[in-house]
Amino acid sequence: MQNDAPKQTRQTDVMDPARAAALQASLGMPVTITEGTPLPPFFHQIYFWTPEPPAHLGRDGHPKTGLGIIPDLGLPRRMWAGGRLQFHGPLHAGKPAEKITTLEKIDRKEGRSGPLGFVVLRHDIVQDGITRVTEWQDIVYREDPAPGTPAPTPPQAPTDETAAEQASFDTTLLFRYSALTFNGHRIHYDNPYARTVEGYDGLVTHGPLLAQLLMLYAERQLGQLSEFSFRATSALMDHETATLCWKDGTLWVRGPDGRQNMTATAR
Template sequence: MDMPRSALGPHVESWHPDAVADTDELTPEPVAAMSALFGEHEAVAMAGDRLPPLWHWLYFLRWPAQQDLGDDGHPRHGPFLPPIPDRQRMFAGGRCQIIEPLRLGERVRRVSSLNTVTVKQGKTGELLFVTVRSEYGHNGRICLVEEQDIVYRSGRSTDRYMPDLHTTMPPRSDEPLQLPLRPDPTLLFRFSALTANAHRIHYDAPYAQMEEGYPGLVVHGPLLVLAMLELVRRNAPDRCVRSLSYRLRRPAFLGEHLLASGRQADGRATMRVGSDRELQHATAEVVFA
């Protein structure tokens, strides 16, 4: 039996973007701003201190010209944006190996390259999985290696994700590490600004509901990941993280009571973000040095 021809595959058969290198200085202002977002009255790191895991997401930001944004707020063009029609983007997960912690105040070089491209059949049609690998270095040494998994679809999904939101019941967990989070519009706005994220699902409710089929504003996937890592930073501040992985499973929405929870054992920590309606919006695992 002949397999059906892929609709997305031909668009990326000859897509082989070159690696991209750039540099940035890990200045203190973004760390102070992210610290405030998580409720800290003082910056969690000063010059020379270790940058908390994945807080390098506050650097190497792209600010395209306004006319270079698509209708959804994402950039129209970029070195690792696949050339598929009516592209829709979703952040799926990633991994990070920390060979040597990045430190505040360092000037860091990043080299990013396309790692893998895979077409898969999902419930609502074909999906394109793109993994981008980035190496971060300082003074000629590779300090950190990260892989991010991004999922793309072509066109709008007809299968709209419209759960019944529970905005009054806080979630419960028997796990010892806990951090409650209830995103409001100011939190989503501040995180979008800190990460140069102009995707309209995070601040434009009519667009999120009418165009992308969500019941409300969507909480940023990276914010859920960083909330899980706050459990490690707050409860094991002296332990070095050697590696981590995370997966984004189900969207969370504005006004929902969320709880990042987890536990440590045998040199590692496992974490999740849950709500009253979903046990796992996101999951993560950390391995300590």
């Protein structure tokens, strides 16, 4: 493992209202964002791009580890496993902001499927000299499964929600979300790669996209959010309709077969 990667990076970006409005449109929301408008929670995901030339990308389309803040763990498969957010105040469209990313933790463990690498990044989003959002991003790296290895059995989701909404996905939405977040991970747009290399049943709906929908749902239930945490538990395919579930500040995503795709809590 390399130990000379920088521990912190800084990026600046103007929170372009047109980009936020494009995300609203892509999600089927009314387009309301203009110059100076407060951004909905988690919309900072569409800013602070880190474009890399093709030579700096891995086989999955993501930037290679070892070139930036995350060292090379020698594990080819990457998954955004979950995260936590604290909302100290709203970000405003049309104004510059700074994202300070800190490598907080790296763990390497042996799992049932082989070695696993766990990375925790902390992102502080600052605007007008004030920290508006603090986010902890949990990323898991692992080896490819051996041929013939059965997929793990996902947990079953609860069915005792007090409110629920349906959410559908298709290749157009996944493409637009990948473009807006500058996410090059091929599992979201390259069907042969997703199926033959990573072993999925189709294109994978982005974990952050599910988290985004849950945050917007929680905001409709609670008003402005102060905290949100989420954990991905199984992949949802682009051709599947999911149920977004709510009960007393707890949320989850249930797949069409009853499996649990994500859990979350909101305040």
